Amino acid sequence: MKMNNYFTNDSYNIRPTYTESGIKLETTLPPKTDYERHVYELLDLAYEIEEAKRPGYTQDSCDVLANFKKAAEMTGTTDLQAWSVYFYKHVAAILSYAKDPNIPQAEDLDGRFADAINYLKLGFHMIKQKEEEEEVTNQQKLPF
Numbered sequence: 001m002k003m004n005n006y007f008t009n010d011s012y013n014i015r016p017t018y019t020e021s022g023i024k025l026e027t028t029l030p031p032k033t034d035y036e037r038h039v040y041e042l043l044d045l046a047y048e049i050e051e052a053k054r055p056g057y058t059q060d061s062c063d064v065l066a067n068f069k070k071a072a073e074m075t076g077t078t079d080l081q082a083w084s085v086y087f088y089k090h091v092a093a094i095l096s097y098a099k100d101p102n103i104p105q106a107e108d109l110d111g112r113f114a115d116a117i118n119y120l121k122l123g124f125h126m127i128k129q130k131e132e133e134e135e136v137t138n139q140q141k142l143p144f
Helices: 034-058 066-075 080-098 108-141
Strands: 013-021 022-028
Touching: 034 066, 034 108, 066 080, 080 108
Parallel strands: none
Antiparallel strands: 013 022
């Protein structure tokens, strides 16, 4: 069952936000261009995929990077190298489509684009997290 995050009619969008006290509905004006509509569609799909896949990838861990850490440990690589393999799989499929749209794909193209966005977010988070950890480590080494 496909769940939409944006419910659109001719005059406005309603986006539900789930909180501890219930559902809060945020209303915004509709996209003004086809581009904006397509971006909203892609971001909604990325969110749906992220929410659907996260439990399997995190294995009940609150760490969204758990899957990459486990893959890195099993293969003797770094977390970022493991992430890059997963990310590349989606980029390679998109590039394959660009070269020849008639080649059969294992997953639909919309999902590949949406997952590429999700992997970019995870990679960005991974790098920022490592930078913050290094900053804390460096501050602990200061002599004063």
